[in-house]
Amino acid sequence: MRCLKCKENAVIELRQHNASYCRTHFLSYFTNRVRQNIEHRRMFAPDDRILVAVSGGKDSLALWDVLLGLGFNASGLHLHLGIGEYSNLSLEKTRHFASSRGAELIEVNLAKEYGMGVTELSSKTGRVPCSACGQSKRYLFNKVALDRGFSVLATGHNLDDEAATLLGNVLSWQTQALARQSPVLPRTRPTLVKKVKPLYTLTERETALYCLLKRIDYVEDECPNALGAKSLLFKEVLNRLEENMPGVKQSFVKLFLKRIQPLLKSEQDVDVRDCAVCGQPTTREICAFCSLWQKALSGGVAYNASSGAQIEDRRID
């Protein structure tokens, strides 16, 4: 198979675009797609300070690499979530990348700063690990971005992530979640940082290839907690469809954003207020993160988010 641009040997065939590319032209195509997404969706401008949520996986490292290559002021944020060796390896890969690029990396260790990692948090609260993990990540991404004065938070969500989430939300008609599913979530309140997904049109296979070609060393294994996750099943189903209907994942997400999501906007008009404990935005009196940690720590220590992330040695009740 030959490159569409130069007729050299291709390294990838993109049936959804009826194209194949060599190494050089694939990297150029990938970077241009990210740039187009940023510009088209007005994600951020050259003078913005961008915080990239970096897990050590292929997507977030590819995103960080592209943003740095495009000259954006992009720092990394890595959360050590306390998921055994998987988290240690993830931190190691993230540090190695940051050091090789001379980029600023902010680290937050859940166990050190809050008293326990995701595994223990999950067992103490009875929440499934992915739920406790996702809750903690969403909260801490926003908090760190706010505390450190970043204007935008960028995550490495790719087309497969977006299509799988969309399928899951459609299957159970989660209209509020559907209304919020977007490559750009604007800053609607002073305490809510703008969130963007510059890779939302690129597949996982493309981000993996980008990392291989750029020799970016990333964590290849899945999170051990994700084994059996519904999102993996949805991705598998969508890829089966894609094999027979090239471009279906892209049209599924793009047409949703164009035709359906605008109709759901009114669903977003919910009563948002500041959390009584930490001050971050919530629809309840106490936000889900503070509730989760209060429950986890109610066995002997209290959670005090108002002074940052401190654990006091006293009972809540």
Added chain:
Amino acid sequence: MKVVIRNPRRAEVELKGPMTVGEILAALRLSPESHLVIRNDEVLTRDIRVEDNEQVEILSAISGGSA
């Protein structure tokens, strides 16, 4: 040919060559939409023929969680 599957669990499989990359993935029931096939540091498209005495690696691009 020797096929090394890198992730999510490392495994080695012997297949009778020659086969194209597309045929290798089909024989192993792996989706071409979520896997990359590598030979000697070179990423191969599905039409490339792999000889019986050669070795390839298969990398799954699927991830379901984050660290």
